[in-house]
Amino acid sequence: MAKTYHPPSVIEAIRADYFSTRLNSVVTVTFATFVAWAIWQLVNWGLINATFSEENKDACGHGAGGACWAVIDARWRLVLFGLYPFEEQWRSGIACVAIVITGILSCVPWFWNARRLSGLWVGGFLVFYILMRGGILGLTPVFEQNWGGLSLTIFIFATTTLLGMPLAIVFALLRRSELPWIARTMGVVIDTIRSLPLLSIMFTFAIVLPFVLPGWMIGDKLYRVIVGYALFFACYQAEIIRGGMQALSPGQEEAAKALGMGYWHRIGYIVLPQAFRNALPPTINQLVITFKETSLVVIIGFFEILASGNAAYGNADWNFAHVEVYCFVGFIYFIFVFALSRYGAHLERRMAVAQR
Amino acid sequence: MTNSHAVRIQNMDKYYGTFHALKGIDLSVAQGEKVVVCGPSGSGKSTLIRCINRLEEYHAGSINVFGTELDDNLDNIDEIRRETGMVFQHFNLFPHMTILENCTLAPMLVRKQSRAEAEEIAMEYLHKVKIPEQADKFPGQLSGGQQQRVAIARALCMKPKIMLFDEPTSALDPEMIAEVLDVMVKLADEGMTMICVTHEMGFARQVADRVVFMSDGEVVEQADPKTFFNAPQQERTKAFLGQILGH
Numbered sequence: 001m002a003k004t005y006h007p008p009s010v011i012e013a014i015r016a017d018y019f020s021t022r023l024n025s026v027v028t029v030t031f032a033t034f035v036a037w038a039i040w041q042l043v044n045w046g047l048i049n050a051t052f053s054e055e056n057k058d059a060c061g062h063g064a065g066g067a068c069w070a071v072i073d074a075r076w077r078l079v080l081f082g083l084y085p086f087e088e089q090w091r092s093g094i095a096c097v098a099i100v101i102t103g104i105l106s107c108v109p110w111f112w113n114a115r116r117l118s119g120l121w122v123g124g125f126l127v128f129y130i131l132m133r134g135g136i137l138g139l140t141p142v143f144e145q146n147w148g149g150l151s152l153t154i155f156i157f158a159t160t161t162l163l164g165m166p167l168a169i170v171f172a173l174l175r176r177s178e179l180p181w182i183a184r185t186m187g188v189v190i191d192t193i194r195s196l197p198l199l200s201i202m203f204t205f206a207i208v209l210p211f212v213l214p215g216w217m218i219g220d221k222l223y224r225v226i227v228g229y230a231l232f233f234a235c236y237q238a239e240i241i242r243g244g245m246q247a248l249s250p251g252q253e254e255a256a257k258a259l260g261m262g263y264w265h266r267i268g269y270i271v272l273p274q275a276f277r278n279a280l281p282p283t284i285n286q287l288v289i290t291f292k293e294t295s296l297v298v299i300i301g302f303f304e305i306l307a308s309g310n311a312a313y314g315n316a317d318w319n320f321a322h323v324e325v326y327c328f329v330g331f332i333y334f335i336f337v338f339a340l341s342r343y344g345a346h347l348e349r350r351m352a353v354a355q356r
Numbered sequence: 357m358t359n360s361h362a363v364r365i366q367n368m369d370k371y372y373g374t375f376h377a378l379k380g381i382d383l384s385v386a387q388g389e390k391v392v393v394c395g396p397s398g399s400g401k402s403t404l405i406r407c408i409n410r411l412e413e414y415h416a417g418s419i420n421v422f423g424t425e426l427d428d429n430l431d432n433i434d435e436i437r438r439e440t441g442m443v444f445q446h447f448n449l450f451p452h453m454t455i456l457e458n459c460t461l462a463p464m465l466v467r468k469q470s471r472a473e474a475e476e477i478a479m480e481y482l483h484k485v486k487i488p489e490q491a492d493k494f495p496g497q498l499s500g501g502q503q504q505r506v507a508i509a510r511a512l513c514m515k516p517k518i519m520l521f522d523e524p525t526s527a528l529d530p531e532m533i534a535e536v537l538d539v540m541v542k543l544a545d546e547g548m549t550m551i552c553v554t555h556e557m558g559f560a561r562q563v564a565d566r567v568v569f570m571s572d573g574e575v576v577e578q579a580d581p582k583t584f585f586n587a588p589q590q591e592r593t594k595a596f597l598g599q600i601l602g603h
Binding site: 249251252254255256257258259260261262265269270273274277351 | 410411437438440441444448450452461465466510511
């Protein structure tokens with residue numbers, strides 16, 4: 001008899017995908033049971049048996065078997081704002097929101113030209129700096145060593161990438177120079193910096209550099225660390241961009257040359273736009289890594305969000321609640337990193353349409 | 357020095373390392389002249405026309421394009437590239453830009469035209485190559501023949517005085533060759549100065565004022581098409597014509 005096609009029902013599809021052989025059935029049942037058990041445990045711990053408000057704090061921790069979210073209720077301001085003076089923390093909050101909005105706006109295609117993008121970020125950083133640092137407009141000055149928490153994390157991330165990205169482009173172009181001695185020197189610089197641990201670079205910029213630099217160049221420790229971090233970022237990102245450039249056929253630059261376009265026009269309109277498209281997945285990857293490694297500034301005494309989290313459970317009242325604090329901090333990291341990778345995926349789809 | 361020539365190449369040599377790729381080339385092309393360059397692969401035809409707009413460097417002799425000496429002076433190189441259009445075997449359209457943007461980019465950046473002006477000129481040439489309706493598509497959405505016609509339009513938008521064609525039909529499926537050749541014939545009829553590296557001998561017969569035969573980095577023979585195809589003088593020319601025509 002000839003076969004006829006009819007679309008499979010849901011049950012048939014499930015049976016075909018998960019219960020097609022005896023072994024498949026066993027594997028399916030085993031894993032389903034495990035996942036159900038894990039979810040149940042998690043819900044039980046995080047929601048059903050959990051304590052949410054600070055008033056019920058006594059129920060926490062001592063054999064109740066649930067999460068003690070009371071610690072977040074009591075200490076969230078320390079986690080988000082670090083050592084920033086308590087009564088001024090609204091400033092840190094608004095500054096943080098300002099930078100996040102600036103970041104979101106710069107994902108909108110309308111802002112994608114040099115003038116708009118630079119105007120946006122200069123404005124964003126100005127708002128951030130005035131709010132955080134104070135000292136004018138009747139705001140009490142708050143020095144950089146007291147900045148902390150989420151706004152510090154985001155500030156370090158934003159400045160590092162904004163400083164590092166143009167630097168990475170310059171490095172990549174130098175590395176690709178037609179003059180061998182420039183290309184080779186740049187190669188050695190990049191490889192050297194990449195072979196050093198980030199921690200040692202941060203230490204060098206924070207602690208050693210002041211002995212070497214003239215007084216007017218020293219600046220606050222925070223900015224020196226950011227410059228060091230940006231340099232580190234630029235070396236990795238330069239190799240990513242160079243990879244994107246190598247995927248271009250030589251014909252692209254030749255066509256631009258044949259049309260009479262000069263070097264900077266060729267780079268700006270033909271090479272870099274395509275190189276960034278090719279290099280988008282590893283670029284997003286690098287941004288995610290950079291965001292998470294901001295936590296290393298704790299070693300030179302800055303209370304970014306992870307260090308603030310440590311401080312939040314670090315007293316006699318709350319020292320049992322470290323898991324809850326880490327869950328909270330982890331959740332904040334997750335929001336940012338997940339948003340970043342979703343945006344990367346969106347860009348890839350957008351470009352796939354253009355490049356088909 | 358008169359300016360009646362479009363391109364004048366004198367005693368030009370080109371090396372790839374120790375390999376002598378072009379040997380003592382002497383070739384003049386008059387304004388309005390259509391020259392077809394042919395020869396076996398590896399004979400240096402592509403290298404020759406890529407030297408004219410400095411995609412390749414030459415090492416001895418001289419090249420003069422419309423009175424401008426092609427030397428190491430960057431201004432001269434820019435000047436020559438502005439006046440020289442080139443069409444490549446693999447089209448080399450910019451894949452991240454629409455057809456219209458491909459055509460307007462260089463006129464806006466190099467010729468400093470306004471967007472409106474550049475788009476008007478671009479549409480005019482897209483009409484001429486018969487694909488104005490594709491203006492907002494991306495190169496990847498077009499067939500090979502269409503892409504090559506866009507590449508011709510893109511080069512024409514710069515209003516070049518001479519067009520160089522580097523095997524413009526070699527990467528095309530057979531059914532698309534005719535539509536590209538049609539555009540090239542039309543361009544020739546309008547008086548454009550052209551140097552074409554091609555294996556399309558029908559096109560050479562129909563359009564060329566002169567056929568140049570190259571082999572092993574040398575110009576072996578040049579003549580008008582009738583003489584070239586009917587009464588070739590050199591043994592290497594006869595052998596080549598025998599191979600491509602004598603099935």
